[in-house]
Amino acid sequence: MFDGDLPRRTVMKAAVAIGSAGALSACLNRADGADAPTGDPDAKPSRQHAWREHVRHDDHGNTQLPAHQILIYFDIDGAGPPADDDRAGLVETLDGLDRAYEWSNDGLLHSVAYSPSYFDRFDVDPAGVSLPEPSALSPFESPTFDRQDAVLHLASDRPEVVLAADRALRGERETANGVTVPSLTDVATIDSRRTGFVGAGLPAENQDAAGVPDSRPVPEASPLFMGFTAGFRGNQATESYVTLDSGPFAGGTTKVIANIRQRLDDWYDEQSYDERVTELFSPGHAENDLVEGVGETLGADSGIDRFVDDVVADAKEYGRVGHAQKAARANRDPEGNVRLLRRHFESTDDIGSEKAVASLHFPSLQRTIAEFETVRRSMNGTDATAATPAVRQRVNNGILEYIFARRRGYFLVPPRRHRALPTPDPE
Amino acid sequence: MERRDLLRAGGAFAVASMAGCSSLAETQAGGVPSVLEDRPDGVYRPTHVEGMETVDTATSGEYAVGLLYSYPHRFWNVNGDDVSLTEIDRDDAVHLMASVWDRESKTVLPETGLSAELYRDGSLVSQETIYPMLSQPMGFHYGANFGLDGDGTYDVRLSVGAMQIRRTGAFEGRFGDPATVDIPFEYSENAKAEIDFRQLEDAGTPGAVDPMSMGSLPTAVAPAESALPGTVLGSGTSNDARLVVTVLDDPPSGIDESGTYLAVSARSRYNRMVIPAMGLSATLDRDGETIADTVLERTLNPELGYHYGTVVESVASGDDLTLSVTVQPQTARHEGYETAFGGLLGGMPDLTLGL
Numbered sequence A: 001m002f003d004g005d006l007p008r009r010t011v012m013k014a015a016v017a018i019g020s021a022g023a024l025s026a027c028l029n030r031a032d033g034a035d036a037p038t039g040d041p042d043a044k045p046s047r048q049h050a051w052r053e054h055v056r057h058d059d060h061g062n063t064q065l066p067a068h069q070i071l072i073y074f075d076i077d078g079a080g081p082p083a084d085d086d087r088a089g090l091v092e093t094l095d096g097l098d099r100a101y102e103w104s105n106d107g108l109l110h111s112v113a114y115s116p117s118y119f120d121r122f123d124v125d126p127a128g129v130s131l132p133e134p135s136a137l138s139p140f141e142s143p144t145f146d147r148q149d150a151v152l153h154l155a156s157d158r159p160e161v162v163l164a165a166d167r168a169l170r171g172e173r174e175t176a177n178g179v180t181v182p183s184l185t186d187v188a189t190i191d192s193r194r195t196g197f198v199g200a201g202l203p204a205e206n207q208d209a210a211g212v213p214d215s216r217p218v219p220e221a222s223p224l225f226m227g228f229t230a231g232f233r234g235n236q237a238t239e240s241y242v243t244l245d246s247g248p249f250a251g252g253t254t255k256v257i258a259n260i261r262q263r264l265d266d267w268y269d270e271q272s273y274d275e276r277v278t279e280l281f282s283p284g285h286a287e288n289d290l291v292e293g294v295g296e297t298l299g300a301d302s303g304i305d306r307f308v309d310d311v312v313a314d315a316k317e318y319g320r321v322g323h324a325q326k327a328a329r330a331n332r333d334p335e336g337n338v339r340l341l342r343r344h345f346e347s348t349d350d351i352g353s354e355k356a357v358a359s360l361h362f363p364s365l366q367r368t369i370a371e372f373e374t375v376r377r378s379m380n381g382t383d384a385t386a387a388t389p390a391v392r393q394r395v396n397n398g399i400l401e402y403i404f405a406r407r408r409g410y411f412l413v414p415p416r417r418h419r420a421l422p423t424p425d426p427e
Numbered sequence B: 001m002e003r004r005d006l007l008r009a010g011g012a013f014a015v016a017s018m019a020g021c022s023s024l025a026e027t028q029a030g031g032v033p034s035v036l037e038d039r040p041d042g043v044y045r046p047t048h049v050e051g052m053e054t055v056d057t058a059t060s061g062e063y064a065v066g067l068l069y070s071y072p073h074r075f076w077n078v079n080g081d082d083v084s085l086t087e088i089d090r091d092d093a094v095h096l097m098a099s100v101w102d103r104e105s106k107t108v109l110p111e112t113g114l115s116a117e118l119y120r121d122g123s124l125v126s127q128e129t130i131y132p133m134l135s136q137p138m139g140f141h142y143g144a145n146f147g148l149d150g151d152g153t154y155d156v157r158l159s160v161g162a163m164q165i166r167r168t169g170a171f172e173g174r175f176g177d178p179a180t181v182d183i184p185f186e187y188s189e190n191a192k193a194e195i196d197f198r199q200l201e202d203a204g205t206p207g208a209v210d211p212m213s214m215g216s217l218p219t220a221v222a223p224a225e226s227a228l229p230g231t232v233l234g235s236g237t238s239n240d241a242r243l244v245v246t247v248l249d250d251p252p253s254g255i256d257e258s259g260t261y262l263a264v265s266a267r268s269r270y271n272r273m274v275i276p277a278m279g280l281s282a283t284l285d286r287d288g289e290t291i292a293d294t295v296l297e298r299t300l301n302p303e304l305g306y307h308y309g310t311v312v313e314s315v316a317s318g319d320d321l322t323l324s325v326t327v328q329p330q331t332a333r334h335e336g337y338e339t340a341f342g343g344l345l346g347g348m349p350d351l352t353l354g355l
C-alpha cells in the first residue's frame, strides 16, 4: 500500500487517519513506537483530564492539542456490575499504558470515561454528579447515541505512539514502547474505534476526503478543515474550572463526545472569506477586520465577548449570525468564567463506512452536562430565526448549514484513582 | 420536445433546431435556453418548463414527505437583499425536490428546514442542507442540485426540522419534533431523459405556468380569498405578491392576547402559490393618527394557511392599513420568479389599503 520512499512521518499520519488494519500493519512494520519516553505510574497527575501542562502551546499560550488521537469505545463483558477480576484487569492495562509512555504530547495522554449505561449496571446513579442519557439538542438533529459502557481517549503528537497503544489495547500486540500492556479485550469488547488529527498542515493534507470541495481550499496553516483556529485560551474553561469539586468523583469531570460530519462545498465555494468569518465568529469580526488568515491575529482570545449581546441585532442588520457569538453567550458563568473546555479534533472517519469523509470528533469537558446542553442549544440561534426570516434554522445561522451531528455520548471522567470500572459511589 | 432530443440535436444543429421552437435562438450547452436579457420586474413566463417525477412518498411522525426529481435547474438564491444565480454545475445530475406536509390535513409545511443525505451501497454520496424554493409549477418546496455516481439505486434520507414559526388553532403544539424518512431512488439517465422538457413561445411575458399536477402530493396553494376565515377587508399587490387582508374577531387559540386578529395571506399573482418567509410589518392609521405599528408574525394555521398575523386593538371601517415588506421572501427562486417579490431588482413597495 505504501511506497517504500514515503517519509516515515507521512506514513504514520496517514495510518492514524485511515485507521484500517492494513495501514496499521504497514506502519508497525516500520516502527513500534519503541523510542518514545517511558513513564512512571506514580508520576501521573491525579486528574485524567490534566493535559494542558503536558502539551505544546503556541506563542500566545493557546493549547496545541496532540496531533493524533484515537477514541476506543468499549463494552465490559457480561451483564450487571463488573467483576473484580475485570476491574483488576483494566487497572493492569491502564497502568501498563502509564509505564509505557510519559504523560505528555511526546509520550501518551489518555483518559477513560463511563457512560450512563455503564452505571445502569449497578442500578444506581453515580454519586455527586448528574450523568443524564444523551439527547438531541437542536430542532433538526437526530444523532445516534453512543451508549457503550466506556470510551478510552488516546492522544499524542507521535502517530506511532497512539497506534502502538491502540494495537496493544486491541490485543494485536503485547507491548507498546517495549512495555507489556495487557489487552483491553481481556475484559471488554471493543465496539467502535475512531481516529483523528488536529493542527496546522494535517487538515490540508487530508482534504481529499469527501465533504471538502475539490478546489483544495483548506489552508496549510489551518488546524481545522473549516480554515480557522479554535480553542483560544481566553475562550476555554480551565481544567480546574471543569473539575468536580466534591463527592466521590471529585477531581473528575464530565465529557460529551459528538461526531459531526462536515459538508464544506458551500462553505468554501459559495461564501467569501468575510462571510466565513461572519458565520464562524460574528458579523462584528468581519466588519472590524478582526480576523486574518486562519485567525493568527486573534492572539489568546477570539474577542467574541463584545459581540455576544448582538445576536438578534446582527440577525436583523446582516441577515447572518456567528457560531462563536451564539455559543459564547451561554458559555460564561455569572462571574464571566468560560464554562466549557472544548478539545475537538478532525477526522476522516465516516462511522459505519470505509469512505473517507471530513468529520469532527467533539469532546467537551465541563463540570455539568447541563452546561454543555445549554451552550449547544444556544448555538441553535432560535431567537435569531424568530427575529428575521433571513436567518433560518440552519442557513445563515452560524455554521449549522455545514455540520451534521451523527453521534453523541455523555460520559463521566473519574479522577485517576477511580478510573478502573468505578462503582457509583467509590471509596 | 424532450430534452434528450434537444441534447441529441446539440452541437452545430443546436441553433437551427431551437429556432423552430422559440424565438429565443440562443441555447446553453446542455440544451437549456439562456436567461432572458429583458425580464419584466415581476412574475413572468419562463423560457422553459421541466416536468418532474415523483420518486416516492414516506411518512414519519406527523409528517409526510415527497421526494421528486428533475433535470438540474438553475435558480436564484436569496439571502437578505442579496439575490444570486446558482448555475448548473458540470457534475450535477439531478435537481432533487422535497415537499413536506401534514399527514392529517395535507397542508404543505413551509419553514420546517430540511436536509438530505444520499447513500449508495451504504457509502455517502452527498449530504446537504436544502434551501427552500419557490417555483411556478410547484410553489414552495425544498430543492437542490446533486451530483450522482451514475445509474443505480440511491438511498435518500430526508431529515425534516421541527417548525419554529408560530402554530395556532388545531396546529398549536404540532410539528414540534424533527423526523427522518428514507426513500430509495432508482436513478437512470435514460429514465431522466424521458422527463418532459418544454420551451415556451411566450417566454418573458407577464404570467405564470400552471401548477403541475403532482399526483397524490398536495401543492402549496394559498386558500382562495373566499375561503379565508374572518372578514376579508381588501387586497393588493407588491411586486406581484398579492397580500390579502382578513380580520378575525378573536385571535386563534395559541395566541395569548385579546383583540382583533389581523392576518395577511401572501400568494403569488396568477397561480396563488403561498409566499412564505417574508418580514412584514403593518401600520394602522385612524383619523390621521397611527393606532398600531407592529410586526406581523409568520404563522401557520389550518384555516388561514401560512400567513402573517398580529393582534390589534380594533379595526374600523375607514382605517388605513399600510403593509411594508421589511425582508423579501427568503426562498430561492426558480426562473420566472427571480425578479418578482423583491428578487433581483429588489423593491417591494408598501401597500396601503383603505379598510
Ligand code: HEM
Pocket: A224, A226, A228, A229, A230, A231, A232, A234, A235, A236, A260, A262, A280, A281, A302, A304, A323, A324, A325, A327, A328, A329, A331, A332, A338, A340, A342, A360, A362, A372, A375, A376, A379, A403
Ligand atoms: C465543525 C464544527 C466546529 C468548528 C469548526 C468550530 C469552530 C469554532 C471556532 C473557530 C470558534 C471561535 C474560536 C474559539 O473560541 O475557539 C468556536 C467557538 C465556539 N464553539 Fe465551535 N466549532 C464547531 C462546532 C461546535 C460545537 C458542536 C459546539 C457545541 C457546543 C461548539 C462550541 C463552541 C463554543 C462554546 C464556542 C465559543 C467559545 C467562547 O465562549 O468564546 N462548537 N468554534
